[in-house]
Amino acid sequence: xxxxxxxxxxxxxxxRMPVLTQPGTGTRLTVNALGHATGATPGGATFNHPxxxxxxxxxxxxxxxxxxxxAGDGPMEPKIKVNGQLVPMSGKDGITPAALALSAExxxxxxxxxxxxxxxxxxxxxxxxxxxxxxxxxxxxVSHELDLGRCAIAMILWNGRTPLRVxxxxxxxxxxxxxxxxxxxxxxxxxxx
Amino acid sequence: xxxxxxHFHRPPGRLGAGTRITSDALGEALSTTPASRFxxxxxxxxxxxxxxxxxxxTVIPGFVNERTPIFRATVEEQKExxxxxxxxxxxxxxxxxxxxxxxxxxxxxxxxxxLPLHLNPAIxxxxxxxxxxxxxxxxxxxxxxDLGVAKAPRQPSPEDLLEGLAEPxxxxxxxxxxxxxxxxxWLHQPRLALTxxxxxxxxxxxxxxxxxxxxxxxxxxxxxVLRIFQGTFTxxxxxxxxxxxxxxxxxxxxxxxxxxxxxxxLSPPNTPLGSMPDPxxxxxxxxxxxxxxxxxxxxxxxxxxxxxTPFIPPLAGGAAQLVINFLTASLNDTTQQALNIxxxxxxxxxxxxxxxxxRDATFAAPAAAQKVKTGPDLKANQAxxxxxxxxxxxxxxxxxxxxxxxxxxxISFITAA
Numbered sequence: 001x002x003x004x005x006x007x008x009x010x011x012x013x014x015x016r017m018p019v020l021t022q023p024g025t026g027t028r029l030t031v032n033a034l035g036h037a038t039g040a041t042p043g044g045a046t047f048n049h050p051x052x053x054x055x056x057x058x059x060x061x062x063x064x065x066x067x068x069x070x071a072g073d074g075p076m077e078p079k080i081k082v083n084g085q086l087v088p089m090s091g092k093d094g095i096t097p098a099a100l101a102l103s104a105e106x107x108x109x110x111x112x113x114x115x116x117x118x119x120x121x122x123x124x125x126x127x128x129x130x131x132x133x134x135x136x137x138x139x140x141x142v143s144h145e146l147d148l149g150r151c152a153i154a155m156i157l158w159n160g161r162t163p164l165r166v167x168x169x170x171x172x173x174x175x176x177x178x179x180x181x182x183x184x185x186x187x188x189x190x191x192x193x
Numbered sequence: 194x195x196x197x198x199x200h201f202h203r204p205p206g207r208l209g210a211g212t213r214i215t216s217d218a219l220g221e222a223l224s225t226t227p228a229s230r231f232x233x234x235x236x237x238x239x240x241x242x243x244x245x246x247x248x249x250x251t252v253i254p255g256f257v258n259e260r261t262p263i264f265r266a267t268v269e270e271q272k273e274x275x276x277x278x279x280x281x282x283x284x285x286x287x288x289x290x291x292x293x294x295x296x297x298x299x300x301x302x303x304x305x306x307x308l309p310l311h312l313n314p315a316i317x318x319x320x321x322x323x324x325x326x327x328x329x330x331x332x333x334x335x336x337x338x339d340l341g342v343a344k345a346p347r348q349p350s351p352e353d354l355l356e357g358l359a360e361p362x363x364x365x366x367x368x369x370x371x372x373x374x375x376x377x378x379w380l381h382q383p384r385l386a387l388t389x390x391x392x393x394x395x396x397x398x399x400x401x402x403x404x405x406x407x408x409x410x411x412x413x414x415x416x417x418v419l420r421i422f423q424g425t426f427t428x429x430x431x432x433x434x435x436x437x438x439x440x441x442x443x444x445x446x447x448x449x450x451x452x453x454x455x456x457x458x459l460s461p462p463n464t465p466l467g468s469m470p471d472p473x474x475x476x477x478x479x480x481x482x483x484x485x486x487x488x489x490x491x492x493x494x495x496x497x498x499x500x501x502t503p504f505i506p507p508l509a510g511g512a513a514q515l516v517i518n519f520l521t522a523s524l525n526d527t528t529q530q531a532l533n534i535x536x537x538x539x540x541x542x543x544x545x546x547x548x549x550x551x552r553d554a555t556f557a558a559p560a561a562a563q564k565v566k567t568g569p570d571l572k573a574n575q576a577x578x579x580x581x582x583x584x585x586x587x588x589x590x591x592x593x594x595x596x597x598x599x600x601x602x603x604i605s606f607i608t609a610a
Binding site for chain 1: 212213214215219220221222223224225230231254256258259261311484485487489492545546547548549550595602606607
């Protein structure tokens, strides 16, 4: 006769003592006179930020983000070309986001491409309500043209012809300003602040 | 009376969201899958590398404009750092499977590789001591003082001791003293730099000197790229005391730098002074950057407020050059004038976070709280209390709470345009 008060797996005859559920990964077991409790440390909240990208099946969808012109109109929702047609990034119905199609030909020799927002300011450098604001897939994210500004939204890493991973670059809604070159030359600068 | 466990007569539990149950000979185990937690860009993690026998850090990729910085290391260092190098996601092949990695040992120890942050390189940390057995000039955060770290004792000067103005400080370590080590990680952005050459020609009789200041632009080295450094960060302060623009050619650095984070290593209590960190030390990180950055530098051009008559001479090799003539009556005026011109033409770049507006979520106490004259202003006083509470919390913790802080946009870019 031994003094064990709890069941052992080599005991010959079955016992009817209850066996507590053990704490596994990420859980802890607390036992006291009132019974037992299984607890877990809550994970931190995710940040569902504007322009948050999600890669799936060679396409990227984004959380809704906006751009506002410094002294012009806004906020404006960028559009994405889907089947040759510009669609608001939040989708036609505002529920199903429009997906940006990715092409392996766009990636550079390092296996990197970008999703970039293109803005087309007017003569005064401001975005009006009719200005074209579009998210495109490109390997060129800098523009020195007078009427075209670009801002990288996300970086896409490729393995051959397969997009592997997307990294967010922008976490907030954007504000746009164009700076014209000073006398003596230079190129216009498109800043997002 | 013996209490029975509450689950004796309870129906079997059901699995809730995010939980799973596994069974084996020992019984059942309940596990959870923690929700993925948002980690901000530049989030730094320190860990002990058993293979390299030193502390290393990894950094969540952050961006400057559209690029992540690289960490430059030798092949041998990276192999020793114990990063779990398996397959490179960009090539599908194992890391270090390239022919360069099978080169002779001598070459492996000297040849460098540029590893972008999105490949998660392990950054070996060169630590420096702060606190009781460290550099007394380096401040110790309150967070660590609360955990048992002590400031370095400062011995009074021999003169003060001799005159009885101060008592000698006891160098004996306090009981349960914990030691502190630190290593900074910072961002290095190469850029064009301003150069200046001043020539002074005294006037013949009037006492007024004719000063010619020639400004130029210097390029960074071709091998210099956006990268991360580790060690002890010393920020460059432009036009700080000691710079004499008349003494010789003045040159700005060909880079902008910004602190990313500081890794602290905290020893167990009563560790011998001068010890090097081992796996028993506890890592902490204080961040300076939390969000991706944009970077730009001013355009090299004439500033309209400049004195004299500037002109742009014919350029050689495309290098920009600006010659400014001005007249002054004293050497002090000349120095100040030259410094003003340097400051106005500086090519120092700026980092900022594109937040759309605002850079800090800190609750600011309204100025009215200090100016209440007639009766209590409850709202202002309440705001002041919140601000004071937040300020006290900021001192006691290493990082600010979400949404952290951001780098401000340089308004000068717009006003100077």
